[in-house]
Amino acid sequence: MGSYRIGIDVGGTHTDAMVLDEGYRVISEIKQPTTEDVSTGIYQAMKEVIASSGVPAEKINYAMLGTTHCTNAIVERKRLNRVAVIRIGAPATLAIKPLVGVPDDLKEILDQHTYIVKGGHEFDGREIVELDEEQIYKIAREIKGKVDSVAITSVFSPVSSDHETRVAKILAEILGEELPISLSSEIGSVGLLERENATILNASIVDVARTTANGFIQALQKEGVEAKVFFGQNDGTLMSVEYTVKYPILTIACGPTNSLRGAAYLTNRSDALVIDVGGTTTDIGVLVSSFPRQSSLAVEVGGVRTNFRMPDILSIGLGGGTVVHVLEDGEIKIGPESVGHKLSKEAMIFGGNTLTTTDVAVALGITHLGDPDKVAHLDQDMLQNVYSRMVEMVEEALDKMKTSGDPVPVILVGGGSILFPKDLKGASEVIRPDHFGVANAIGAAISQVSGQVERIFSIDELGRERTLELAKDMAREEAIKAGADPSELTIVDLEDVPLAYLPGNATKIRVKAAGKLMKTM
Structure with missing residues (x-):
């Protein structure tokens, strides 16, 4: 009895889906424009890929989704939970309030119920001061019915999480077990403010994750698929729905990591640089033993400085839909804006009137798409200039991600990778594997x-x-x-x-x- 899996990955421009058999062979693959609301594009891609695979719905046992829902919610400041923020750290941390440095528009949403209570630990695990349990009971009664989730952060909780755990217990007692509680000791590392920010963001997107998961499960059931559902997380592996709803922040940046895992699988290479060219950006990451190299720096998410685990990815504003401006003085400006998922309407080769990087590659005969006659009138020298600059942008980014001056193997994936040559400065070889356009969906499926x-x-x-x-x-x-x-x-x-x-x-x-x-x- 064969068992199949479906992998879906949402990018800024395209939503990719595929069905694999139990030997991880590709049965069918599909590329759909990403929709404004994200979900419609996912359901559409899923429906089509199942239909074209010819696989009976009941034989699909697993479904993996790599999605941008949570990232988008933070960036767009939409659909966020009402959060209670509790910091255990008085009197030691009163000088700097929670959410300091967070952009005002986001602070306005998240700073409605913020408390600093007595408690916390020293760096060696000793108690600074006893936890003020009475205050916690008071807060619990105060926020009842007014918040959707709680973020708890205690001083040096990665050393001792006792106070966070105790506060969570008291809140569950008063507010019920169902109210989602995020503990900083489970999310970030040492560094109070960044860890607190990551915990608050995590608490703010719990409902977005739950709605996404439920919508995905229902859409699968509508197609007759009763699969076990997993979400991509940003270290290139998967997590269950329950785990995703508890730690939704770990879905942030799972797209590029899915591409890295897919690239490793498709080329059988465990150590290489991966260049993933989408419609809007080119993401460059490093494979170490088949997994993405992790970043050791604090990372900004939606303008908020955080310190939870993130992949070391360099993104540049260059993709298949990037707009090319030719200025009056003959100067050329590439991006960073992109036509994104409207490429098939707005690019010149498809009858639009916006010059994109894809038009440039088609006009130079580098790739074959749309109607080349629509770009035949463009000046060859200008095109050559633009193209040289595009390649330079990728080579510069590649150089930044290398840890030595030696050439390294480079794997090119993503739909937009057809724009680039087989020869890049700093690469010992450039590999573009089969199914390169849907490496991200493969990465999600095989993880x-x-x-x-x-x-x-x-x-x-x-x-x-x-x-x-x-x-x-x-x-x-x-x-x-x-x-x-x-x-x-x-x-x-x-x-x-x-x-x-x-x-x-x-x-x-x-x-x-x-x-x-x-x-x-």
Whole structure:
């Protein structure tokens, strides 16, 4: 009895979908314009890809979705939850209030119920001051019925999360178990303000994630598909629906990471640079042992500085729909604006009157699309100039992502990758694999499920070996919660950094466990 899976990835311009068999062979693939509301495009692509695959709906056991719903909600400031923000850190942290530095339009939405209460820990895990439980009960009664979710952040909670856990318990007692609560110790790393911001953003998009998940499940059921649903997360692995609704912030930047995983699978390369050319941007990432390299910097999301786990991706405003301006003095300006999903109406080769990068490539005979006669009148020297600058932009970005001056293998994926040559400065070889246009959907479909733990441990308590084992067990536990098969788990990443400024031989340990999906019955 064959088992099939469907993978869908939403980009700014296109929504890609595909059906794979159990040997991960592509049965059918489809590209649909991304719609304004995102969901319609997903349902349309899903419907078409199932129909064209000829696979009976009941044989599709898994459905994976890599989506921009949560990112869009933050960027557009729409559909966000009413959040209660509780910081456990008085009197130590009163000087800087929560949401400092957050753009005003977003602050207005998120800063309606903000509290700082007594409590928190020192960097060595000692209590600064006892948690003010009475105040928590008071807050719980005050916010009842006024908020949709709560974000709790305590000082040095990655060292000791006791106060966060206790506050969550009290809130659940008063407000009910259903109210979503985000704990900073489970989301960000050390660095109070950035971790707090990440936790508040996470709490603000819980309903967006839930609505997206429910809509996707219902759309599948409408097609007769009763599949186990997973969402792409930004380390190139998957998570279950329950896990997604708890940690929706982990879906941010899952698109580029899906492309990286797809590129690794399609080329059988575990270490390479991946250039993913979409309609609006070109994203460049680095594969290390088949997984995306992680960023070690604080990352801005929708203008908010955060420190949760993110892939190290460089995005430039250059894609298949990027607008090319030829100024009066003959100067050329490429992007960053793009016609996006309107490419098939607005580009000159499709009868529109906007000069795009795709028109340039077609006019120069680099790729064949639309009607080349519509761009035949363009000046060849001008086109050559634009094209040289496009290639230069990619080569410069490629150079920024390399860790040495040596040439490296480069994998070109994404629908817009047809614009670029097989020869790039800084690349030892340029590979454009089969199914390159839907590498992101393949990445979503073939991904494993993972769990990650990043926290500070005191090595003196258990000794180094046993502490590392404990951290690995915690990561395995997280992976199982996210939907991984316990018998198929492997540790794919382990990093420990001694923290000389902390007592007790403190060490920050990050471990990631990944494994195959738990089989459906």
